Each structure stands twice: as structure tokens, then as C-alpha cells.
Amino acid sequence: MITLKEVAESAGVSVSTASRVLSGQAAAYRIGKVTQAAVEQRAKALGFQANALARSLRSKRSGILGLVVPDISNPFFAAIARQVTTAANQHGYSVLIADSCETSTIEQDSVKQLMARQAEGLIVCPVGNVSEHLRAVESKKVPLVLVDRVFMAESFTTVTSEHASAAKQLTIALIEAGHRKIAVLQGLPGTLPNTERIEGIQAAFCESGLRWNPQLLVGDNFTEKSGFEAALAIMKAKPTTTALIALSAPQSLGAMKAIQRLGLSLPQDISLVAFDDHPFIDHLVCPLTSASQDVERLGETAAAILLEQLRSGKRPAKREHRIPIQVTHRKSIARVKK
Amino acid sequence: MITLKEVAESAGVSVSTASRVLSGQAAAYRIGKVTQAAVEQRAKALGFQANALARSLRSKRSGILGLVVPDISNPFFAAIARQVTTAANQHGYSVLIADSCETSTIEQDSVKQLMARQAEGLIVCPVGNVSEHLRAVESKKVPLVLVDRVFMAESFTTVTSEHASAAKQLTIALIEAGHRKIAVLQGLPGTLPNTERIEGIQAAFCESGLRWNPQLLVGDNFTEKSGFEAALAIMKAKPTTTALIALSAPQSLGAMKAIQRLGLSLPQDISLVAFDDHPFIDHLVCPLTSASQDVERLGETAAAILLEQLRSGKRPAKREHRIPIQVTHRKSIARVKK
DNA sequence: TTGAAAGCGCTAACAG
């Protein structure tokens, strides 16, 4: 590896001068045109590449942003990762991405790791309900933004969707089509998106002067597996169920498989609406009415807030950011026959 | 930030002793039980977290692996990213992911950045045809593995799918159903996957004693847009076309949209087969016969090779790794009526 | 406009 010292020697200047030229401070220090050119020429000729580790250690600026997601292969988080990395890169930061594999302990390790590497800011999509490690980040004055499964009780800066109103819209569409026995395939209990969506569903019932039966709440995660098993179980246990609400795209896929397994068809035998859509949704046998989160905006907003905090050094004034959800009516709701 | 020196002072030992205890070398140096306990206790009490930058600078081990992908929001690359990050984490490495946005210049910058941060190894899914920056990596003795769009002319370590044989199988299925006018919605020209798939298609024709018309080669990228436009154009220009081969999932979606736009139906009016599948493929109006790459294995293999090279210090014996592609017959091929 | 010297926080000889 070729070092600054070697470049300096080769150009016949001191390391300080070489450093100033090569770190873009030439103008500020009013380095002579010739000296500057010489250093640059020599650096290029030698293929000099500054050691970012040494630079960061000395300057106290790592230029690294950390991103922790529960599953990078999930299109939802992948889209967030894309927004964050591109925004960060545009502002001269690199992004260290960690996949917590939906596991709180891995998430905690990842955050620690990121802090050890002197990340200047963190964006975390938390797995669940543990937040001490995140408080530790804040206490070390490292800017932190939480996305998606945020904790409302705490005072973190957060970006999440308007879960309740979307869930309400979806439910109202179902109720208006005559549905009353609506099963909810829930995601990870205790998480804010899950909780708020369920509240939205209940609100829809309430405002329609109906009462929703909590026995129709099934499932335990945002996964396809949970969706499949929960759908299968509830359709067997309560065959009078006329509609299903899936709280994620993978769950809706699981539900579709369950429906198929039972030899039923969508939407004649049972209606299905879901959170989140995906590119192929319009080409499904039965295109799903869905509430789709604006993932790009979630990621973009989180990145923008973090970057702004990094730039200004001030904690953001607005702490809780909500991104609207778009409900699209397709063909997966059938009218209930009397 | 609390440093090693402070911990050492607080525990009443020298920094070296503190370092040895806190970097897991206590046993090797046969540090006394009491000293060790004291250091650990103090470190924990003070909330000491070693500065990975300083550690890396000194020890010459950054513990960082770099991954560069053209688009992290593309499920294909997201899946690779997941395999790589989890495998790397299991072996004590962190992964810096960069999104090159399908742009060669960004890719080059990312690689440079990763090298500057002293990444110990790189996995790159190259955008296209530029490879000098990659040769620079090798010349600096940093292990490098290329995935997917590899360069065969060069001597890099590569992992990619068995494109040709899969393309051939897909084409033969079409030919056996009586198709002769088969249009190919190609991906990025000049890339290995694209080239080999086209070769496979031609081989199928050749072995069937037929000649494939190169005029039916359309499109210019692996994107939905290219798929849509190319499909639309060719169906208008050559209405006698009876089948389409899409070289990626997004392109197949584009093709489905084009078919819909023209008021045609799948597969009666036109057949469609595609590379890569996705979770919802079985629930499409017309489930697509597809050749699906084993993305997990691609990522897993790349990670394993890199990690092994890092472990042993030896360049891998086998340079070109090929992962089989699974062809699944569904319902998107109709027999051609005489 | 440039250089000398100090040191970021840690690890690794070397010495006891």
C-alpha cells in the first residue's frame, strides 16, 4: 500500500502539504500552484489512495452511516435500503448495511458493531420491542432515525406509515360490501404497525355501528408462513368467515395458498385485502385490493432527516413522521349474498 | 467517548493488559484471573466500546467486506446481499453494501471507496463491461469474487448461472409446442448472462434443425420498461410472432403488460416464458413457465469462496463457478395450431 | 505558503 508519506517524498514536499493538497484543502491553505500540481501528479502516478481508516481516526469523521434492517431480501426493506444508500452516497457518506434476520439479539450486535466503527448516524428498522440499545445510541449523541416498526412510547425520531387510516379504509370497503365476519391475519404482535392497523380495523367497525370479534384475530408474524397457517386455521375453525385482511404482502401470498389448498376461489368464496402491493399484483388471478405503503418515501424521508441532522448538528424539530398509504381498489372483494 | 486508556487507568493496569483482556487475548497471554475480571468489570461499568477504526488501523484487519450491486431493490440482488451479509457476519465480518444504480462510474467509485476503507475482500455484481477498476483490486491483492454479470475473457473468480442450458430448455419447450416465430426480449447486450442465454436459444433451434431469426431479438435491458417496449414493438412489427422469451422477471412483467395493452391473452394468443421467478408466479392469471436462478446459492457460493480465500490466504483453485438453473413448466405455453 | 511535531485509539513487539 502506498502512503501519503511516500507521495510527499516523491513530490519533494512535507506530508502536511501533501495531505492538504490531497484532501482538497489546497485553496484554503493557499498552496502554490506548482506544488499542488506536483503533488497531484505524483499521487496519481503512484496510484495513491488515502487510507480512510487513518483519516477517520484522526479527523473524527468516519463518513459512515449505518442501516439495520430485519431482512434485506424483503422488497420492502430493500427499497428502503436503496433510498438510503443513494441519498447517503450523494452526500458523501457510505452505508454499512446489517441484516438483523428478524432477530433482536442480532440487531443489538449490529448496532454495537456500527457504533464501534464510528458510524456518524444510524437508521434502524427495529425488529420488535427492545429499545435499550437504541437509547444507548442516542445517549452517545449519534443521530438516529427509526423506520417502520417504531416505538411510540419513546422519544426517538421516527418515520412510519399512516397505518390506522389505511386499515380503516380497507375494512370499510369490506363492510360496505356486506362483510361482517372478517378475519385479520396479523403481523408481529406488539409492533406499532400491527397494533395501529388493528386499531384502524376496529375503528371501522365501531364507526359502522358494528362490533368486531377479536376471536378472528390470528397469526403471529408478517411472514408468508404465518399468513398461510393463520388463514388455513381460521377458515377451518370459523367457516362462516367471509373475508380476510392480510397485514403484509407475504401474508397475502400465504392466504392465497391457503385458499387454494381448501379448494376455494377468490373472491367468490372468500374476499381478501392486504397491506403492501408488489409489481405483479395486477396480473394475479384475482388482483388484490391493497393498501400500499410508499416505501420509497419512507426511506427517502428517513435519509433526509438523518442527513439534515448531520449537516446542521441540531436534533430535528419534528420527531414523528407519517407517510400516507395509498389504497387501491381491485377485484378481491365480493359482495356478500344475503 | 471512553477509551482503552481510561479503562486501564480505572482498573489500575497498563493499556496493553487492558487491550489483551478486551480483545480476547487474555488466555493467550495468561493474564491473571483477578486482573482480567477487574478489567472486564471496569470496561463494562464504563460502557467501553473499542474504536474499530483505531483497531483496524493498527492491526491491519478492517473486518470489512465490500459488496457492490447494480440495484439493491431488485429482489435478485437483495437475495444475494442477504446471503453475503449473513455468511460474512457469521465469520466476524461486516459488509459495506454499495448500490451502483446500474451505472459503471458509480460502480467504479464504490469500489474505490471500499478499497479506501480497507475492505478485506470484495464481491461485485458488475454493471456491464468495464473491468479495469476490478483488475486494480486484484493487483492490490484484495480477494475479489464476481457474481452474475461476470467477464469470461478475464481471469477473475466468478459465480454465475448455467444460462445457456436453461435458455435452451425453455426454447425447446416452445419448439416442441410448435412455436417457430419466437421473439427474444433481451437484457443488457454484451453481458454474459444475456449473451449465453441467446446462445442457448440459438442452440435449441439449431439442434431442432431450425433456424432462428435474429430479427426477433429485441430490447436492450433487464428492466420492466425494456420488456414492455420491446414486446409491444415486436408484436406490432411481426404479428406472426407466437411466443416471447423474457430474460428477466421484470421484463416478463413488461411483456405481460404489453400483451394486455394489445388486448391479447396469455397463452392463447401468445406464449411467454421467462427467466427468474417470484413468489407470486403461481397465482398469476397465467402462471409462467420459467427458468429460475438459484439466487441463494449464487450469493452463498460467492460468500463461501471469498471467506475461504480470506481464511486460507490462497487464491481459489476453481475460478469459474456455475450454478444450475431450475426450469419449471407452468401454463404459459400454448400449442400452436396448424 | 510550507514544515515539524503531536497524536487520534489501539495493538504488538520487546523486555522483564
Add this chain to the structure above:
DNA sequence: CTGTTAGCGCTTTCAA
């Protein structure tokens, strides 16, 4: 078993 002494490669006072 433990401490002392040098740096890793860079930036940044301070001084000229």
C-alpha cells in the same frame, strides 16, 4: 504474567 515503547497513516495545531 505485565508494562514500556513504538508506531498504523493520516490531519492539524503551531511555528516559521
